[in-house]
Amino acid sequence: MPPSAPLILHATAVAVAGRGLLIRGASGSGKSGLALEMMARGAQLVSDDRVIVSDRDDGLWLSAPAPLRGLIEARGLGLLGATPCDPAPLVAVLDLDTLETERLPHRRETMLQGRxxxxxxxxxxxxxxxxxxxxxxGERKE
Known part of the structure; x- marks a missing residue:
């Protein structure tokens, strides 16, 4: 089956060690704030506010639309510059709108672009x- 056309999602994405996390949630849920906190701990910004999800033969990849590359919004401060990272393979999706209630949650999955x-x-x-x-x-251990 050929790869799907790229999606543009209202989300934020960061990467660590070349592994991407897509952060989704309602407007004002803290996507950019969480990304800033993660960046302070070594993550790199992939994209803020809009994320391109591209389906490639080797999986889904995250990147920034050109006008947003290297920019992140900090409420109360405005747009801040950040060193942009190259596109990153998607390894997980974080849903900020759903609160985790389990101390050691079972593995969950979501479908995105048929994956x-x-x-x-x-x-x-x-x-x-x-x-x-x-x-x-390093991913989660059992």
Whole structure:
């Protein structure tokens, strides 16, 4: 089956060690704020506000629309410059609108462009951005 046409999603994406995380949620849910927290811990900005999801033979890839490349919104400060990273392969989707209730949650998946992608839910812990950076460095262990 040929790859699907690229999608442009209202989302934010970051990468750690070349592994991309797509952060989705309602407007004002904290996508950019979480990305900034993760960037302070070593993540790189892929794209803020709009993310291109491209279907390639080797999986889904995240990139920024040209006008948004290297820009992130910080509420109360405006648009900030960030060193943009190259497109990154998508390894997980984070849904900020769904609160994680399990201490050790079962693996979840979501479908995107006809592919199964690990799905993470939001937690209300202050270490969440650091935990996401670590997840992207080495994935979750059983």
């Amino acid at each position: 199964r992608i690990p799905l993470l839910h939001n937690t209300a812990h202050p270490y969440f951005p650091a935990a996401l950076v670590q997840y992207l460095r």
